[in-house]
Amino acid sequence: MDVSKMTVKEFVDEVASKSPAPGGGAVGAVVASLAAALSEMVANLTLGKKKYQEWEGEMERVIETMENIREELCDLARKDIEAFNKFMEVLKLPKETEEQKKIRAEKMQEALKEAIDVPYELARKVRDVIKNAEIVTEFGNKNAVSDALSSAELCRAAFEIAKANVMINLRSMKDEELKKYYLQEIDELEKQVYGSYSRIKEMIEKNGWL
């Protein structure tokens, strides 16, 4: 299922349907790509404006980074659906003999790791997007500051969605070492995302930009 080629209505309809995929994970990736697009738009609306001339280089870097991340996020939405479907396939494996049970349990842990890796990757990309939202809030066109803030709000939501999807899958993970690793990583990313988020909100409030 290639999300990027579906119409907005088709995608929303598919999410709403009885089928669990696409679910929160794929939606999180699309929302993160909208966040990236909004930061890119603010950078685009800043370029060529005399008042913001000294930040042209920064804005060009934001645009390039967001273009790449948007592409990767589209791919991540697809991967999320694939990982989920793979997991559902594993659930259907036979579990009658001891040998079958063992194979099924092993495949389950593999599929689980994949189902965690996708939202974990989403959380990392969201951290990158919100850093760029911070740049366009500080140095970008102030007429579009509500769009910079909107980008940050979507990053916050996409991060929470990514985290929820990591957490729900971690519950069934047996490998305690790996579990600890993911928890630490998510914790670290959370600090970074909320660090940017707080700075964006503070900047806007302190300067009365909104």
Next chain:
Amino acid sequence: MDVSKMTVKEFVDEVASKSPAPGGGAVGAVVASLAAALSEMVANLTLGKKKYQEWEGEMERVIETMENIREELCDLARKDIEAFNKFMEVLKLPKETEEQKKIRAEKMQEALKEAIDVPYELARKVRDVIKNAEIVTEFGNKNAVSDALSSAELCRAAFEIAKANVMINLRSMKDEELKKYYLQEIDELEKQVYGSYSRIKEMIEKNGWL
């Protein structure tokens, strides 16, 4: 510009582009429709499950409400782009004679009111969606609780986007009475949205659902 008929990639590309519309407002409406779709999915995944039999009626109501709101939200994305374009048209009106200045100022206030009404309507719809997210969190299939939470997170973000768009336009509004009205309304909606949001987070945490 009919957002619902664009592909996801086309919409994201349009947002990212140099043109200020579609911007945060239209994105907020699409994000709110994704929130509604996620709550609807949780209700769909609850229907027909013996364990949740007593909540069938609630789930059916959620599905019907979300179907309607999703349609209205698609329409709101389109209206947001139209309101913005109308505002840009007014900015181009001549302002040489006193008469022209007067007409332009009046038209500006009209266009501004429209540009505020759209995100204000978005905020109201988001309040309705998150009330339904609360219902599916409490009574819906617990295997999909991460999707119920994702719905709530998207509502929170869409509300903040709506609020930012109301605020940025209120800055240029001359009618103090109307300004006061919008501020009070947004404040009231904020209490309701965050009330639902906090209860959802508390429920999930208290019951260890995630």
